[in-house]
Amino acid sequence: MTSTVPLIVRLLASSVSVANRAGKIIRDVMSKGELGIVEKGKDDLQTEADRSAQRCIIASLSAQFPKVNIIGEEDNPDTEDEIPSDWIVIDTDKDILNIGCPSNLQGVKEEDIVVWVDPLDGTSEYTQGALMLKRDPWERWKMYLTHPFISIKWYLSLLQSNYGFLEHVTVLIGIAVNEKPVAGVIHQPYYKTLIGGEKKIGRTIWGIQEVGVGGFTPAPPPDALVITTTRSHSNPMVEKALQVMNANQILRVGGAGYKVLQLLEGVASIYVFASGGCKKWDTCAPEAILSAAGGKLTDILGNYYKYGASESRPNKTGVLAAVNNDLHSYALNRIPEELKDTLSKK
Numbered sequence: 001m002t003s004t005v006p007l008i009v010r011l012l013a014s015s016v017s018v019a020n021r022a023g024k025i026i027r028d029v030m031s032k033g034e035l036g037i038v039e040k041g042k043d044d045l046q047t048e049a050d051r052s053a054q055r056c057i058i059a060s061l062s063a064q065f066p067k068v069n070i071i072g073e074e075d076n077p078d079t080e081d082e083i084p085s086d087w088i089v090i091d092t093d094k095d096i097l098n099i100g101c102p103s104n105l106q107g108v109k110e111e112d113i114v115v116w117v118d119p120l121d122g123t124s125e126y127t128q129g130a131l132m133l134k135r136d137p138w139e140r141w142k143m144y145l146t147h148p149f150i151s152i153k154w155y156l157s158l159l160q161s162n163y164g165f166l167e168h169v170t171v172l173i174g175i176a177v178n179e180k181p182v183a184g185v186i187h188q189p190y191y192k193t194l195i196g197g198e199k200k201i202g203r204t205i206w207g208i209q210e211v212g213v214g215g216f217t218p219a220p221p222p223d224a225l226v227i228t229t230t231r232s233h234s235n236p237m238v239e240k241a242l243q244v245m246n247a248n249q250i251l252r253v254g255g256a257g258y259k260v261l262q263l264l265e266g267v268a269s270i271y272v273f274a275s276g277g278c279k280k281w282d283t284c285a286p287e288a289i290l291s292a293a294g295g296k297l298t299d300i301l302g303n304y305y306k307y308g309a310s311e312s313r314p315n316k317t318g319v320l321a322a323v324n325n326d327l328h329s330y331a332l333n334r335i336p337e338e339l340k341d342t343l344s345k346k
Ligand SMILES: Nc1ncnc2c1ncn2[C@@H]1O[C@H](COP(=O)(O)O)[C@@H](OP(=O)(O)O)[C@H]1O
Pocket: 042, 043, 044, 073, 118, 120, 121, 122, 123, 124, 229, 230, 231, 232, 233, 253, 254, 255, 256, 276, 277, 278, 279, 282
């Protein structure tokens, strides 16, 4: 049966299973409590969970799809050690294998595909979540003092957050064909639900061009204008763009994946980030899923990013995403020309 299913559908089905496994790795690293934080740059952390989840995803997908070009966020996951055999996922999601494949994607070959992997989106929120899992206030304070960057303002907001920032963490697998994101997976390892009285942790949302979105039911946008934006990478340009939106509410949350989930869930209507900082692996899967649901993700100038393997990794001209074209145009028209100019010259 599997061999008759088009490649792109098989790749999506495998990506869903692999993302679930990566999510379990992320939870396991947190439970063990040894995060192994490395500072890659300013405001840019990597943990054992980022490294291990990426190794799991890349090893699993490249074993099944050897000619697909897979690009991950983390440069040097420790490749010396052998990968634990239970990190190599060979399962595929059976429901996805049964979906119809859009006609323009039926003949796609492995060589035509680039997969962009963000093994853990929202690393900042993940490391701060670890801090809050320390029940003993003294232990928590000691961990705070040794955390690479976290201001007292953040520490206080964490104390008030009821340990909630772990929900912002996602695993992102984006599938691009001819430079365009056509399918993707957003897995949320800490999403909690009660199903028939039983607690379930984690959920996986997927999308594919022309077919739509699965894993949950998208909701219409809120009546009020609710904007979602970064909570850990703001700067004066980001704030300027937010000021001009005339929003009823601004939500500051972690991760590109989580912000796009908020759009899909009807929690927010527009995602505005008028700054460089995000990279192709942050936006590929979210763009694919959002557009499959009728939304739009571009840079702050209104141009689509390209996702070919040779494209530069940084999304220098920011992110502007909305649940529909009208809200996207509304936001685009409000961004001052001067800000667009400054960003495009960076
Ligand atoms: N100034 C910056 N420096 C480094 N990374 C940045 C950044 N601004 C945004 N990013 C990256 O873009 C993603 C979303 O950011 P934010 O949560 O601030 O909206 C995060 O991905 P990772 O957590 O996968 O690294 C984050 O690291």
